[in-house]
Amino acid sequence: MRLDRTSRRALLLAAAGLVAGVVVGWATGNALIGVSIVALSQFVALLSSIRHRTDPIMATPRQTTDPRHDRLMTRSRRIASQLRDLRSAAGSLPDAVVLMDQAQHVRWFNHAAEDLLGLRRPTDRGRILSECLQTTDLAKWLIDGGREPLNDVTAPGHANRHISATLLPFGSRQRLLLVRDISHMTRLEQIRRDFVANVSHELRTPLTVIHGYLELLDPEDVPELAPVLGEMRVQSRRMGQIVEDLLTLSRLETQDRIADERVTIEPLLATLRREAEALSQGRHRITLTHTAATDLLGSSKDLHSAFSNLVSNAVRYTPTGGRIDIRFEPHAAGVIFSVADSGYGIPATHLARLTERFYRVSSSRSRDSGGTGLGLSIVKHVLNLHHARLQIESEPGKGSTFSAIFGAERLLVPGGEESLAS
Incomplete structure (x- = not known):
């Protein structure tokens, strides 16, 4: 079959769309089957459009006995059947898929998009998606460009459902919106938070009583029990610290914002040095370097806890x-607060998980040091509330550096009220 230049070019473009759709669908999961369907639709439509105008044999009436014609017709019917099956599968996907052009005009969407996003056929086809969603969080995110994934926002028109969204480029002039219903996971996470907060609160009083009675017992009165009493005091204090850290973490996880105030850095740094020296008891050489002439805007209590x-x-x-x-x-x-040590160091495989609650690089070492396993989780949540980020650099045998990096919008002129960013 010989094709003219225009048909060959169109066929190549359609084939490229098909390949791109299949590759993206394989790489990102079954939620993108819809993309492959769109490309397949263009491909089959193109075959149909050129079938009767590109080859004399193809223009032969239906009753022709040419075997090439029969084979091509059989192949076309098979592709059309597969296309119908794929369209049916895409309509059953639980994740919403919306295909848009560069200007975010809706070109295609599946049935899940009708349920999660409230889109309607055929009225919303061709419209700008942010206009269809009006003043929702998802619409604002799309207007801002959707550069970062959107997590845990209310679904348009569904106050009790939560979604996550990702906007991906597709081809050179299209975009793909993926939206997933995470309501079930959100409910489970809230149940977990409530459970931890309630249990921690209930444990606080009995632990305080136990520790109080242990303090009343003098090891000198019962020398044979002195080691036991000492260990019981250490462990009761550790349990109390775990409870306090859990309560702090539960509070931070439920906060959306903080009450901003001026955090005067110089006395805060002096306090941190005194605490470090008291904990070290002369076992380490501790230095303090303060070269940033700025205070911070944020929560003094939470920043002290993180630092x-x-x-x-x-x-x-x-x-x-x-x-x-x-x-x-x-x-x-903007400004960076960092703590560098010459300690054991941390293998690179552990760095990504250090801020998980109770995650330990070495369980035995953590128990011996008296840590709760919650400190870095608290640091992460405090920095998130301050729109700051945690940076970790470490190498086994060469120590570690933990840094909190704050943007210019958090900087304040010392002794003044204006921001350094203004």
């Missing part, structure tokens, strides 16, 4: 004779 966790971790996991450097310095993004 104190970084400092205490450095003391706990640095052997006797090691060095700990506390720094508050200018940074390209």
Whole structure:
């Protein structure tokens, strides 16, 4: 079969769309089957459009006995059947899929998009998606460009359903919106938070009573029980600290924002150094470097908690004779607070999971140091509330550096009210 230049070019473009759709669908999961369907539709439509105008044989009446004609017709019917099956499968996908052009005009969407996003056929086809969704969080995210994935927002028209969304480029002039219903996971996460908060609150009082009675017992009165009493005191204090950290973490997880106030850095750094020296008891060399002439906008209590966790971790996991450097310095993004130690170091495979609650690189070492396994989780949530980020650099045998990086919008002129970003 010989094709003219226009038909060959169109056929190549359609084939490229088919390949791209299949590759993207394979790489990102079954929620993108719809993309492959769109490409297949264009491909089959193109075959049908050129079938009767590109070859004399193809223009032969239906009763022709040419075997090439019969084979091509059989292949076309098979592709059309597969296309119908794929369209049916796409309509049953639980994830919403919306195909748009560069200007976010809706070109195609599946049935899940009708349920989760409230889109309607055929009225919403050709419309700008953000206009279809009006003033929802999803619409604002689309207007802003949707550069970062959107997590845990209310579904349009469904106050009790939560969704996550991702906007992906497709081809050179199209975009693909993927929306997933995460209501079930959100409910489970809320149940977990409530359980942890309630249990921690209920444990606080009996632990306080137990620790109080242990403090009343004098080991000198019962020398044979002195080691036991000492260990019981240590473990009761540790349990109390775990409960306090769990309550702090539960509070941070339920907060959407903080009450901003001026955090005066100089006295905060002095307090952190005193705490480090008290915890170290002379076993380490501790230095403080303060070269950033700025205060911070945020929560003084929460920032002290986060910074104190970084400092205490450095003391706990640095052997006797090691060095700990506390720094508050200018940074390209704004300002950076960092704690560097000459401790054991952390293998690269563990770095991504360090902020998970109760995650431990070495269980035995953590127990010996008295850590709760919640410190870095608290740090992460505090920094998120301050729109800051945690940076971790570590190498086994060479120590670690934990840094909190704050943007210019969080910087305040010392002693003044204006922001350095203004």
